[in-house]
Amino acid sequence: MHGEEIARRRATAWSDWITNADLCREFATVDGSGFPAGTRVVDLGVAVLEVKRFRPIHLQREAGLVQTGDADIVQLIVPRRGTVNATWAGRQDTVSVGDLYAHDLAQLDEIRLESDGQDDALELALVAIPKPVLPLAGEAMAPLLGHGVPVDGGVSGLLKRFIEDLSDERLSLNPADRQRLGMVLVDLVTACFSSLLQSGPAPRPGSPRRVLALRIRAYIQRHLNDPELTPRSVAAAHHISVSYLHRLFQEEGDTIAAWIRDQRLQRTRRDLADAALTDVPIHEIATRWGFGRAGDFSRAFRATYGVSPREFRSHTTRWASRP
Known part of the structure; x- marks a missing residue:
């Protein structure tokens, strides 16, 4: 066909x-x-x-x-x-x-x-x-x-x-x-x-706090595949305290742990929807994006998207199947 x-x-x-x-x-x-x-x-x-x-x-x-x-x-x-x-x-x-x-x-x-x-x-x-x-x-x-x-x-x-x-x-x-x-x-x-x-107050775009927050988010994006990425390691890499790091994220209505998890989940979601990666096992994709335990990843994925990783891949495959 x-x-x-x-x-x-x-x-x-x-x-x-x-x-x-x-x-x-x-x-x-x-x-x-x-x-x-x-x-x-x-x-x-x-x-x-x-x-x-x-x-x-x-x-x-x-x-x-x-x-x-x-x-x-x-x-x-x-x-x-x-x-x-x-x-x-x-x-x-x-x-x-x-x-x-x-x-x-x-x-x-x-x-x-x-x-x-x-x-x-x-x-x-x-x-x-x-x-x-x-x-x-x-x-x-x-x-x-x-x-x-x-x-x-x-x-x-x-x-x-x-x-x-x-x-x-x-x-x-x-x-x-x-x-x-x-x-x-x-x-x-x-x-x-x-x-x-998005709602709620945020730091002024050009403020030093906002610039630091953006730099930290970019750092996290680059290190999502590191299973040792934690609030403590992020704070140490930017020479700030963990409590100050938490405040930066709270000002934007988020927590750093939740943001790291959500970014990792978004990367796994993209890979699971990629027809070019259908032969890559789900647990390998999860590990690639910093999830150390398959069970933890599956529970987090279902809690966020309402379906299991396997169900999600099956659903998107019906849209993305190739002749």
């Missing part, structure tokens, strides 16, 4: 919903002429990007009907031409060119795709990512779903531009490129969501 055919069969839950009449009370375009939709699928392994072209369309989900798996998918919508009017969990939002919208399919009630007035052509870039792939608990993401994401000069702007670049039909990528870029995309979504969720 060719890769393109596999990618199409593994297309997003959006495609399943939009082509399944059983889920809709109304299934017609605004002008009643049907909805010729051109689709280009970019298989990114841990995510799927679709570029869809429509004529104006109005769809409405039948009450109570939700596809299996809808709740497990986070979808990002980037309009390239036209406007999206979505009703999600009873809340309405309008998304147009230049915007970014995040939601899960389970609570999407109604959607209208409208032209911008120049012609009837609409074009959307749609990204679907399984929730277990993102290192954020479902309840943590809940406040961000069903909303337009503020696009600015920060991470959200980078994310939007990255999706737009991936949507360029002139872009030619081999399967390995797509796999790697899929993981970059997941990291950008994670960074964007984490930035939006």
